[in-house]
Amino acid sequence: MEPIPETSEAVDEFGPFEPDLLERLQDKARHVRELVPACVGLSLASREHGVTFTVVATDEEIAALDGAQYLDSGPCVESVKAEQVLEYTADDFFQESSWQLFALSTAAAGISSTLTLPILKEAQVVGSVNLYAASPQAFTGHHEGIAEIFHAWAPAAVANADLGFATRGTAQQAPQILREVTRIKVAVGVLVESQGLTLEAAEQQLSQAARRAGVSEAALAERIISGSAYAEREEE
Structure with missing residues (x-):
């Protein structure tokens, strides 16, 4: 097979x-x-x-x-x-x-x-x-x-x-699911670095924020990553 x-x-x-x-x-x-x-x-x-x-x-x-x-x-x-x-x-x-x-x-x-x-x-x-x-x-x-x-x-x-x-x-659906999981992990890393959070706290913050905003964690993760990239460009 x-x-x-x-x-x-x-x-x-x-x-x-x-x-x-x-x-x-x-x-x-x-x-x-x-x-x-x-x-x-x-x-x-x-x-x-x-x-x-x-x-x-x-x-x-x-x-x-x-x-x-x-x-x-x-x-x-x-x-x-x-x-x-x-x-x-x-x-x-x-x-x-x-x-x-x-x-x-x-x-x-x-x-x-x-x-x-x-x-x-x-x-x-x-x-x-x-x-x-x-x-x-x-x-x-x-x-x-x-x-x-x-x-x-x-x-x-x-x-x-x-x-x-x-x-x-x-x-x-596996590739898309795993792609979203990967982006969520990247976004969590951004929160850890930018806000000085622990990994667990960053994951919880992302999850809660997504729930309150009525969007998926993957969608919010993309916003976080995009915002971080924009901030880095502004600093250059």
Whole structure:
């Protein structure tokens, strides 16, 4: 699997957040594919950075998977034969519920099942991993194995919550999110230097000022940075 362009951009421009993040993510994806050959994508969400990174199957991998569907008369083929969307029942998944039915109605092309697992570190949830597959029961029986790959918690696994592959859209926002985070940090630095504040006090001041002004912290940060640059030019 390969990273989507925005994931590569986010890591290249603002990383590395962790050593060899992309390489390790792709390595984990390879291990997942060994367990679940029908897996066509996965998204790793970082709670610390507030962003999501996504890798997806290449065109060649998708073509090979499509070929396997035709050879094996898989779900995509059966759906075409019936000229209708196949119905998913409680037997297909853990339990039928309203969010699953909604997910099915907005499913992304080629996504027939998903698996979401929380990632733990010292008993604290630090992120999550969402996996996407092109066959309905691809992840059945593999929760523990996948959890081991990502140091996730298998008992909290949720099936088919994101058949629309929404995390890919979230991952596409990563560069902008990280750009704003970077500018906020610069603005906090300006406040620390110009007003003699501690880092914590400067962060709090920026947050409170933005809230009172009814603007985002990122927008206020840009004003602070612009004002500081103007003041420096005036002094020259």
